[in-house]
Amino acid sequence: MHELRRVLELQGPRPRIPRGTRRDRPRHGEGSMRPLLESDALAANLRRLAPYVSTALANAARFARRLHAEELTLEHLLCALLADEESALTQLVLFAFADPETIGHEITALAPGILVVTSERCVPFSPRAIGVLEGAREEACAREHAEVSPSHIAIRSVGALEPQIQRALTDAGWTPDGILAGDAFPPGALPPSGPLFRHYSKDARRALATSARVAHGLGRETISPGHLLLAALEAEGGLRERCGLTASRARMVLSGRDADPTPPSDAPISPDEALTSLLGGLPDGAGSEALLSWVLEQGPVELRGLFERQKVGSELLSRARGAFRDPEPPAPVQPGS
Structure with a gap:
């Protein structure tokens, strides 16, 4: 089934x-x-x-x-x-x-x-992007948040990028420490398994739709972690303030390096x-x-x-x-x- x-x-x-x-x-x-x-x-x-x-x-x-x-x-x-x-x-x-x-x-x-x-x-999502989506749910579950938000997606997206790109994002202002702090996320018992997108918030779903538009606009056939990051920054205004990075700066860092070269599973x-x-x-x-x-x-x-x-x-x-x-x-x- x-x-x-x-x-x-x-x-x-x-x-x-x-x-x-x-x-x-x-x-x-x-x-x-x-x-x-x-x-x-x-x-x-x-x-x-x-x-x-x-x-x-x-x-x-x-x-x-x-x-x-x-x-x-x-x-x-x-x-x-x-x-x-x-x-x-x-x-x-x-x-x-x-x-x-x-x-x-x-x-x-x-x-x-x-x-x-x-x-x-x-x-479709790239292989690394699938890891991001699953990791975002794991992040929300571990922190006892009721749903997956663009913030969870952003943190896992950056973690899936190449080390040199992560360093460039840090230089551009990326500061992840306070992204998931505070009471901005409703508490709840999020199940660790089941349909992947069931507990994605409305903003998170909007970010997924935006990521497809971003990937298509850049001429890519799959959605990569970089596209998910850009979409998350666009979908949640408070995220940009908490992480210190704007979508325009992230786009500059990812220019020409947004694709995921990982081949599909064999x-x-x-x-x-x-x-x-x-x-x-x-x-x-x-x-x-x-x-x-x-x-x-x-x-x-x-x-x-x-x-x-x-x-x-x-x-x-x-x-x-x-x-x-x-x-x-x-x-x-x-x-x-």
């Missing part, structure tokens, strides 16, 4: 996917099934389905890891397919004069993971039961067209409605059935060639 740790309150109307996402997707033949947790059911399905499915699942696993999902789901797989302009599914969407990027972004908003979902974009990830069952029910040799057919006929209501709003329905699929094919796997290199 998934724990959806998204900033759901920030989700707005139908969003559009940021341009340029496809350039960073692995091309066909670059994927590997090693990222997926081995299972007999999955291995058996991959042997009888189209070879392209293995590549699509490997790309979906990378995407799921980037979102910090705990399991690989149908939503992750659909996003990976829509990000590949050569997949039959994407070609069918284009045949319907629909936008694969728009559909992909809407599906991302439904996918399990830890990310900020707004009306314009979905932005820990194994396995398909959830629903995706494993779906793959097991597809006919032999099936590829992304058959997957789309399943979604349109018996997939989750949200996904069916999403495709139908874009005029991608069963009638169109029946007219175009067999007209588009998934890429073939690369031919093996012959010795001496």
Whole structure:
């Protein structure tokens, strides 16, 4: 069972996917099934389905890891397919004069993971930023504060930055000693576990939304600890007074050093039961067209409605059935060639 740790309150109307996402997707033949947790059911399905499915699942696993999902789901797989302009599914969407990027972004908003979902974009947190968010809750819990505030986020954000950046922030005025002192934070018993954002204050949630805007404005694909710091300073006026640092000074210090270079986790990830069952029910040799057919006929209501709003329905699929094919796997290199 998934724990959806998204900033759901920030989700707005139908969003559009940021341009340029496809350039960073692995091309066909670059994927590997090693990222997926081995299972007999999955291995058996991959042997009888189209070879392209293995590549699509490997790309979906990378995407799921980037979102910090705990399991690989149908939503992750659909996003990976829509990000590949050569997949039959994407070609069918284009045949319907629909936008694969728009559909992909809407599906991302439904996918399990830890990310900020707004009306314009979905932005995941970087690996270090996840540590900041979890650490902010731990900080509030240890101090017996009732909720997580931008101040808790700011302290843990600075602690996650490189030492030279921390020193530069100190030179710019950063003084953390008195940030969490006094009675500005309501006391309470904050649980140390559970949904990550449940006990984030209204200001803290606003900071998370702002961090996505900051990351996007700086051309970053993930929210880093530096972006969280800037957002926290903007979200809570009293924080700037207590810590001695303004958002403008912090921005100057972080200029060109705001990104988190940490790669996503390479820990194994396995398909959830629903995706494993779906793959097991597809006919032999099936590829992304058959997957789309399943979604349109018996997939989750949200996904069916999403495709139908874009005029991608069963009638169109029946007219175009067999007209588009998934890429073939690369031919093996012959010795001496």
